[in-house]
Amino acid sequence: WFSIVRMKLLTAIVLLATTLTLSESVMVCYYGSWAVYRNGKGKFDVEDIDPFLCTHIVFGFAGLGSDNKVRVLDPYNELCENYGKCAYDRFTALKKQNPNLVTTLAVGGWNEGSASYSKMAADPAARATFADSVLEMLNAHDFDGLDFDWEYPTQRGGNPEDKVNFVILMSELKKALHGDGKILTAAVSAGKATIDAAYDVPGFADTVDYIHVMAYDLHGAWDKYTHHHTILYQYPEDEGDNIYLNVDYAIQYWLSMGAPAHKLVLGTATYGRCWRLDDTSDTGMYAPASSPGSPGPYTYSPGFLGYNEICEHDLTSPWTIVNEPVMNEPYIYDLSFGNTWCSYDSPDSIITKALYAKDNGLAGMMVWSIETDDFLAECHSRPSILIRNMHEAFSGESLTTLPPPITTTRDPLDPTDPPTTVTFPTASPGEHCAYPGNNPDPYDCSFFYQCVYDGTGYIEYIVYCSEGALFNPITFICDYDYAVCALGDEYCPANCPL
Structure with a gap:
């Protein structure tokens, strides 16, 4: 009897501690781990993360294996085994600098697709295997929780049953994770059509601690005209389904469908979506643009520029910046840069979004992603100006700027151990592996x-x-x-x- 009472008391204490933590405003920052492979000043490793900049940092991504277990997507970078770089362990070790920091692992993402998650969610045995593997992975690397990023139930090779199965899966994950003192969050769509098809909002909302609304990529080079990918309010010329593609509509729709405000986290972007203008005399919104804009020197993805790439470009080849009175966010273009036109959030417009979230009683802000902000302060007096501005605007507190990080690639061994040099073999003809x-x-x-x-x-x-x-x-x-x-x-x- 005493053991039962003691167990219930301990459970109550854990739940109370979780409740206290979750009642505070949050600043969630995703970390795209592949930034370690970028060139020059765009390279961003775990040690470049300021552990005081965000309240929660999310490591992106792990995936789903054919055995229904969590799959490490880059073992060389993320694990210590086989001469790896131990990124998971170095990431969660940031809590040694800031004990209040919450570190979670994201599973899924756009590149993972939907079909394998749909199949797993439909099978009770597969769900159990997945939940067990999640706990094993989180505990092995000292993560504080899971961020589930299925993009999206019922979509992209999914099935209509996903809408129900998603809630069942999340309920089982909640039971497993909360029972181990860990949190469960999810990244979700901001598009009305996807929300309607993919989510039983009240049922789903009951399973998670936070809902990260990805209110960006509302437009992009997949459209054949320019528009703002993170626009706060409806643009006057919007019609048809475009009237739903704005931040305000997305948040109000999630609220109207039954999502509690205290669980909603407004997602923003530290990057721009870019087009190549078809007609250099037409440089406004809804301008014809049939191809993606020029790539940047770090992310090197046509149609995409990190904020660091946008602001550094301006230092040598100034953008034409347009602030329309009917819009909160600016857009820019540079006809000498392949007729590139970009929509993005500025240090000022990001503050307005944070105040919007605060006025609507939301839990906080989220950003994709920490490594495309101006983290080296090449353009501003303070590093990571977008994240810093939104965090300070929402919380009402000033953040301390840390000195530049000590550059290191890994520290899996005791400091007294001698360093080990590993030489990787060059692939032989006919082999496909030239490097880890x-x-x-x-x-x-x-x-x-x-x-x-x-x-x-x-x-x-x-x-x-x-x-x-x-x-x-x-x-x-x-x-x-x-x-x-x-x-x-x-x-x-x-x-x-x-």
Whole structure:
């Protein structure tokens, strides 16, 4: 009897502690781990994360294996085994600098697609296997919780039953994670059509601690006209389904469908969506633009520029900046940069979004992603100006600026241990692995080779990109197919032109 009472008391204490933590305003920052492979000043590793900038940081991404277990997508970077770089452990070790920091692991993402998650969610045994593997992974690397990023139930190869099965899966994950003192969050769509098809909002909302509304990518080069991808309010010329594609509509719709305000986190972007103007005399909203804008020097993805790329470009080739009175956010263009036109959030417009979230009683703000902000303060007096501004505006508190990080690649060993130098073999003719990590196929970009060095040679895995995506041989990740094909015909002859 005493043991039962003691267990209930401990459970109550854990739940109380969780409630107290969740009642505070949150600043959720996603970390795209592939930024470690970027060039020059765009390279961003775990040690570049300011552990006091955000309240929650999310490591993106892990995936789902064919065995229904969590799958590590880049073992060389993320694990310590086989001479790996231990990114998971280094990431959660940021809590040593800030004990209040919450570190979680995101599973899913756009590149993962939907079909495998749909199949897993429909099978009770597969769901149990997945939940067990989640707990095992989180505990092995000291993560504080899971961020589930299924994009999206019922969509992209999913099934109509996903809407019900998603709630069942999330309920089981909640039971498993909360029972172990961990949190459960989810990243969700801001589009009305997807919300209607994918989510039983009241049932789903009951399963999670926070709902990260991805209120960005509302427009992009997949449209053949310019528009703002994070626009706060409806643009006067919007009609048809475009009247739903704005931040305000998305948040109010989630609220009207039964999502509690205290669980909603407004997602924003530290990047722009860009187009190549068809007519240089037409540079406004809804201008014809049939192809993606020029790529940046770090992300190298046509149609996409990190805020760091946008602001650094302005230092040498100034953008024409347009602030329409009917819009909160600016847009820019530079006819000398391949007629590129971009929509993005500025340090000022991001404050307005944070105040909007605060006025609507939301839990806080979220950003994708920490590594495309001006983290080196190349353009502003303070690093990570977008995240810093939105965090301070929502919380009402000033953040301390930390000194530049000490550069290091890993510290898995005791400091007294001598360093170990590992020389990786060059691939022999006919082999596909030239280095650890993701390697491109020279002809077909619908898949890539994931290469793990085991001390004597490479273990090779073939990984397919999801529908609508191709492997970008420059950035080493799956990207939108139109963006990869825009790099040039020499990269993916089997897939481009589309």
